[in-house]
Amino acid sequence: MTGSGTDKTKPRTELDGPVVVLVEPQLGENIGMCARAMGNFGLTRLRIVNPRDGWPNIAAQRAAAGADHILDKVELFDTVEAAVADCSLLFATTARAHDQAKPVVGPEEAARQIIGETAASGTAAIMFGRERYGLQNDEVALANRIVTFPVNPGFASLNLAQAVLLMGYEWFKLATSNALPFAMPERSERASNHQMQAFFDNLVSELDKVEFLRPPEKRETMLVNLRNIFTRMEPTKQDMHTLHGVVMAIAEGRKGPAKGGVLNGTEATRLRALLAEHSEGRAPSESSTVRGLARLLRRNPTDAERMLWDSLRTDRRFASQFKRQTPVGRHIPDFVSFTKRIAIEIVNANENETIERDRAVRREWLEARGYRVCRLNAIDIEADLDGQLNKLATSVTA
Known part of the structure; x- marks a missing residue:
């Protein structure tokens, strides 16, 4: 049974992406939601610097909603310097200008540079600050780039997991060439x-x-x-x-x-x-x-069908024997007698190959189950009803 949007029968997509560094996160729930956001977009490497409530954290596991494969491999560090020591390209996320002579890019450009760095065998990382006041100046100073989001300047603060999700989305979108996980197939060809x-x-x-x-x-x-x-x-x-x-x-x-x-x-x-x-x-x-x-x-029966049906109901040779437009399995012959095991097909003029194929399939199916199929031409019924009834009576008594 799959969850809402999660199919556990499918393999996880895990690409060579950036390291996510959380600096002194305060709540275990936020760490768990960050891990969940990472899992949504194929990120697997999570580093945490001095989590306030310690580690491991049961609140983080509950909030991760199944992203245990990320939490199980969390790396803990005492300092930011140690957490980013091996990174060749480091981004610091912030909503505030820190008055530092450092390039400022948006999430899409940051994702593009991360992909280029990992392709060159470098280690890229994205650093996220504390829930209450973000990154400090000396921590931003360690980064090569500042990444900020185009948000409402009067309400710019993002939840920690939201910031991780936005960066993960932009990176995953480029890394997978913006491929959607599924498409709605055309269930039927265009009408003729x-x-x-x-x-x-x-x-x-x-x-x-x-x-x-x-x-x-x-x-x-x-x-x-x-x-x-x-x-x-x-x-x-x-x-x-x-x-x-x-x-x-x-x-x-x-x-x-x-x-x-x-x-x-x-x-x-x-x-x-x-x-x-x-x-x-x-x-x-x-x-x-x-x-x-x-x-x-x-x-809406045709004239030929109406004429034949009226006769089948009133002629003593056939009375109460035939039913009109009644399913036999998945097939619906024009008339069928279950007691006599006879099906009647009325053939109209100018029937195309599709109808003929359908009739042949129906005939083969019926005959395989002991029915005889009697074909009557509509034009013959209209021209000589008595003659067609005599022909049918012969089949019935055969």
Whole structure:
């Protein structure tokens, strides 16, 4: 179980960074919070000069919030001179001008110089003063540079851990080339034109039902404006599925499904193509996103589907045997008889390769589980319904 922002399964990043020197810190809690700030930004070397409350310090361990690997390696010194004796580049942090002829830099420039020094095999260090009054003049005199922060001059005092964190952040940012620890991946590729068109057709159909696109002379202008809203968004396939669901939820209302309309073959083919495309690369957690499209197909049967469904319910050869748009596993054939183990697929004109692949996968899955799949062409149902029913009856009694 990971903590808030901390994943203990990942290795710590520990780079060759500067030494942090705390001069006579007064509170163990502040030492612990400094160690925590160091851990946030890959710093590991901590030196302490005469901590007021002694060492080790239980308050420091509590405040470190898991940065024990830093506290366990703390180096203690009696004097500042001893703590910085081996440093080839020393920065003194202060919010006050000490009237010393010494270069003054900001944290970003200090970080840049530290990286250059460590790259040349030198030892860089950053010195932080006491919580109450900071560094004394003779301690600042030991430093090569003064580093100060661009803060409000009327309220310039920083907490000790805050100062350590700011320096650690600037150094780590440069040392890692400002690389972020993670990025939000694109969960879906950009929606295709026919996906956009299918959604837009659905939206316009629902708007027409509530007479939104009026007066008639402004209809075309309103449609152009609506279309531009969605094209400017550059939506993904996932966005399109979500928007389809939103439109259908609004259309259905809180009192349950509407009676629905009738899709023509082209509209049904578009919706089936969207479902097929989504199912090809669908992760298990995404299964709910197709509900809006599947519900749209269920609520709005094509003429051929409506004709066949009416006959299946009234013809004695099939009465009470078939269900419409009912899931079988993860697949939803147009009609299915669980008792007869038969699935019916209505094939619309001009179906593309994506739909054909989806049908083939569904057929293979169903046949592997003992179902027979009967394909009926929509155009044949509309032209000769009785003939198609006789064909189906033969399959049922086979």
